[in-house]
Amino acid sequence: MSQQPFWKLKALSDMTQGEWESLCDGCAKCCLIQLEDDDRRLEFTDVACRLLNCSTGRCRDYANRAVRVPDCVPLTPDNVAQLNFMPQTCAYRLLAEGKDLPDWHPLVTGDPNSTAKAGMAVKGFVVSELAVDEDDLDTRIRSWPGE
Numbered sequence: 001m002s003q004q005p006f007w008k009l010k011a012l013s014d015m016t017q018g019e020w021e022s023l024c025d026g027c028a029k030c031c032l033i034q035l036e037d038d039d040r041r042l043e044f045t046d047v048a049c050r051l052l053n054c055s056t057g058r059c060r061d062y063a064n065r066a067v068r069v070p071d072c073v074p075l076t077p078d079n080v081a082q083l084n085f086m087p088q089t090c091a092y093r094l095l096a097e098g099k100d101l102p103d104w105h106p107l108v109t110g111d112p113n114s115t116a117k118a119g120m121a122v123k124g125f126v127v128s129e130l131a132v133d134e135d136d137l138d139t140r141i142r143s144w145p146g147e
Contacts, residue, residue, distance in 0.1 A: 005107065012095055013077035020077075023095070025105050025115040028057040028122045029087035029144055033129055035137060042085055044147060045140040048126040057116075057123030089120060089146035102146075119145050 006019050015023075033047040049069055051060045059065055065072045073083065080086070081096040091101050101108050104118035115121045122144065132140065 007091075007095060007101060007107065011077070012080065012092070015077075022107060023091040025089075025091055025120070026057055026112075027087065027089065027115050027120050028052055028126075029147070030085075030090065031059070032122060032126065032144075033137060033140075034085055035141065043141045044087075044144050045137055046122075046126045046142045047129050047132050047137060047140050048122070050128055050130050052126070052128065054126050054128055055123060057121050087144070087147055 006015065007023065010019070012020070028048065029044065031049045031052045033045045033049070034042045035045060037043055048054055049059075049072065051065055051069055051072075052058070053060050061068055066074050073079070075083070075086075075092050080092045083093075086093040089102060091105060091107075094101060102118075102120075103109075104114050104120060106112050106114050108114075111117070116123060
């Protein structure tokens with residue numbers, strides 16, 4: 001039997017639902033409002049989707065997120081390679097690009113809090129879009145580690 005972890009052995013499309021879901025490191029950067037600059041580059045803000053619990057970094061209604069937030073794009077093995085708005089550190093993006101998981105990823109460390117410990121999670125550093133005027137979003141652009 002191979003000692004290699006499943007993400008090194010399987011294509012994204014061959015993963016079980018549990019394996020797929022476990023790839024998420026919980027950073028919640030994908031839940032941040034992004035703005036496009038004049039050069040069509042995407043800039044992250046420190047403003048999160050209204051469904052994100054800003055303290056825990058978890059979606060308040062994960063099962064229904066795409067219905068409740070029409071801009072939410074659930075990741076699939078078929079679309080992940082085309083989603084340029086995904087964080088550079090996102091495990092789905094990294095694997096779709098043929099790269100490995102970062103050393104701080106929970107699947108690598110065995111610690112579910114390793115993303116936050118590595119300073120890669122946004123929880124505790126963001127506010128809900130419900131608390132910010134849309135006209136002020138350009139003042140909320142922020143650089144995040146790894147991006």
